Amino acid sequence: MNLASIVKALNLEVRCGGDALDREVRGGYVGDLLSDVIANSQEGHVWITRQIHQNIVAVASLKDLAAIILVQGSEPAADTLDKATREGIPILVARETGFEVAGKIHRLIFA
């Protein structure tokens, strides 16, 4: 399952990194605690979170995550968007809750 299919299926809004949507997604991790995400996410995961400040880009970059999905319509801060654009990390915005987003992506990948 690539990122573009997930974007389409969940009707996600692409805020940056639109040219990296062909990346394969291997799973996901949900969390707002950065060190928890560092410890438990894996390469190729999508990260579902409500954090919007620029340190999320550093974490996604460190762990080679496929994308950051901000839930409940949270918008990335301006410097977050700049940094993510520079580092080529897609930031996607979902209107739904983290629970909905995680459930749908899990079904898409593993069902």
Added chain:
Amino acid sequence: MSYDKTFSVEGGNFQAAGNVSSEIKGILKDLGLPKDTVRRAAIVCYESEINIVSYAKRGEIALHADDRAVQIEAKDEGPGIPDIELAMKEGYSTATARVREMGFGAGMGLSNMKRYSDDFFISSEVGIGTYVKMVVFNLDLKLHPDHPQVTTDRIRE
């Protein structure tokens, strides 16, 4: 190959937090080290940088890289850690509300440094500061007869 550089880190500056780790990650990539080595070194560097920003007045991160390993030393002028064993426990944190709001202070920084490094050393003095040394082996050397101690069981994910 041998590379050394020291970076300074400003306490309390969350705008710049992570910049040193990003730069170090770029340097290690440019040195041509394996992806897993670069990633683990960048992670332990990031956690130590975040700790300096979150708790200390100022600090320094010293990078040493050679063909065998990457070494990251983080030294700060800060409050120090009264009980290192307790601080190493996953979930234990003394982070302020402000720090937690940004998603830091999960109480997993030190345990991540240990988890992602092959060798971890910490010493701290209350009122003076904290010193952390982490070594990440270059796993391409795992079959090298001179380095039998480097084994693949440290590869994660």
